[in-house]
Amino acid sequence: MSHLSEEQLDQIIAEERSREQAPLNEWRTIAARAREEGLIRESESSRWWASSQPWLQSAAAVLLLVGGIAIGRTTIALPSAIEGPAVTSTPPASTASTAAASGSSGSVSGNATFASVDDASAALNRAVDAYQRASVFLAANNASVGSGDSLAMYSARAAALDKIENATVSALQSAPHDPVLNQYYLATMGARVATQQMVARPVVLRGF
Amino acid sequence: MPFDQLDLKRAIDGDERAMQRLWSQHSPHIDAVVRRLCDDAELAADISQEVWMQIFRALPSYRGDSQFGTWAHRIAVNRTLNALRKIRRIAKLEVDIEDDSAMTEQDSDRTFMAESIEQAMTKLSPGARAVFVLHDIEGYTHGEIGEELGITSGGSKSQLFKARAKLRKLLAHLMDESSTVVKGKGHVAPV
Numbered sequence: 197m198s199h200l201s202e203e204q205l206d207q208i209i210a211e212e213r214s215r216e217q218a219p220l221n222e223w224r225t226i227a228a229r230a231r232e233e234g235l236i237r238e239s240e241s242s243r244w245w246a247s248s249q250p251w252l253q254s255a256a257a258v259l260l261l262v263g264g265i266a267i268g269r270t271t272i273a274l275p276s277a278i279e280g281p282a283v284t285s286t287p288p289a290s291t292a293s294t295a296a297a298s299g300s301s302g303s304v305s306g307n308a309t310f311a312s313v314d315d316a317s318a319a320l321n322r323a324v325d326a327y328q329r330a331s332v333f334l335a336a337n338n339a340s341v342g343s344g345d346s347l348a349m350y351s352a353r354a355a356a357l358d359k360i361e362n363a364t365v366s367a368l369q370s371a372p373h374d375p376v377l378n379q380y381y382l383a384t385m386g387a388r389v390a391t392q393q394m395v396a397r398p399v400v401l402r403g404f
Numbered sequence: 405m406p407f408d409q410l411d412l413k414r415a416i417d418g419d420e421r422a423m424q425r426l427w428s429q430h431s432p433h434i435d436a437v438v439r440r441l442c443d444d445a446e447l448a449a450d451i452s453q454e455v456w457m458q459i460f461r462a463l464p465s466y467r468g469d470s471q472f473g474t475w476a477h478r479i480a481v482n483r484t485l486n487a488l489r490k491i492r493r494i495a496k497l498e499v500d501i502e503d504d505s506a507m508t509e510q511d512s513d514r515t516f517m518a519e520s521i522e523q524a525m526t527k528l529s530p531g532a533r534a535v536f537v538l539h540d541i542e543g544y545t546h547g548e549i550g551e552e553l554g555i556t557s558g559g560s561k562s563q564l565f566k567a568r569a570k571l572r573k574l575l576a577h578l579m580d581e582s583s584t585v586v587k588g589k590g591h592v593a594p595v
Contacts, residue, residue: 198576199569199572199573199576200571200572200573200575200576200578201572202568202572204572204578205568205571205572205575208521208575208578209521209540209541211521212521212522212541213541215436216432217432217435217436217439219431219432219435219452220431220435220438220439220445220448220449220452221435221449221452221453221456223424223427223428225453226427226453226456226457227420227423227424229453229456229457230420230423230456230457230460233457233461235418235423235457235460235461236418236419236420236423237417237418237419237420365410368410372414372417372419373419378421
């Protein structure tokens with residue numbers, strides 16, 4: 197009977213080592229046990245956050261959205277009108293997301309009124325989703341920034357995000373349970389990691 | 405302040421969100437080693453719960469001498485091996501009563517062809533499996549394995565040799581005509 201060679205077995209082992217696997221338990225199972233043992237402390241702020249209305253959580257998301265736009269505008273000099281030519285010449289795969297972004301922003305702009313808190317929450321969620329997709333699209337397609345400048349742009353963005361991170365970490369030391377600060381912190385960390393990857397390996401920017 | 409450090413401080417204070425972030429960040433690696441050391445998914449899930457409780461209980465004693473992931477990984481290996489030792493003591497009694505089962509297992513091994521290394525590992529003896537997982541997958545030295553399992557370094561080497569020989573046999577059919585490992589047969593998709 198034939199056998200795998202040692203090298204072939206090593207190859208299979210290497211694949212196994214890097215294989216992604218789902219967690220064995222859900223967090224709520226672990227949390228329930230930890231709560232039983234008194235390892236989780238029920239703080240006032242976490243109780244407030246857990247029991248807060250969805251619209252409060254959505255309001256925090258809007259703060260993130262506005263902050264994100266501000267960061268984006270100050271660090272990459274985003275053109276104020278991107279809809280026109282961009283939509284007409286976008287690649288097919290991106291058209292749907294751009295259209296969705298335009299549609300969503302329309303639904304929450306101007307003097308829109310909402311029939312209920314749920315309506316408003318849904319509109320906020322759509323806006324956040326559209327913002328995230330639009331950001332990804334712009335990062336890949338924004339022709340206003342030449343490829344020669346991309347490294348400088350990402351470096352500037354990384355430096356700005358470092359400052360924001362330092363500020364949120366300082367704030368969190370005084371108010372570790374503040375939900376808005378936590379959201380800012382996590383969003384900043386995520387953006388910083390993504391930006392650092394870009395600095396290390398700048399993407400090839402595609403024009404429209 | 406690194407992400408882990410801030411979360412650690414808050415997790416020690418019992419902040420659930422910080423604890424959840426630690427779990428999210430480290431559970432893929434921690435759960436993977438528990439899963440590989442056990443050959444039963446349900447048992448692995450139970451042991452993983454115990455491992456995480458132990459990690460959270462021991463958080464205040466973490467001094468930062470090593471990376472948090474490394475420290476937590478040690479707890480996972482230690483706790484899993486202890487749990488398996490207890491279970492096997494009970495299982496050994498059951499096998500002694502019905503010792504026909506061992507023979508049946510050997511017969512089925514003759515025709516068994518593993519579809520993945522995960523499946524093939526279930527055919528290793530508990531000791532050989534632990535040595536193989538710790539050495540070849542987790543990167544432990546034979547000395548470290550000896551300490552964990554209470555065996556000599558030479559014993560660890562010998563178990564590893566046997567484990568690899570058996571795996572090479574059980575996975576032989578994954579080799580195609582050009583003598584390369586069939587792509588995609590190295591493992592099965594996670595459930």
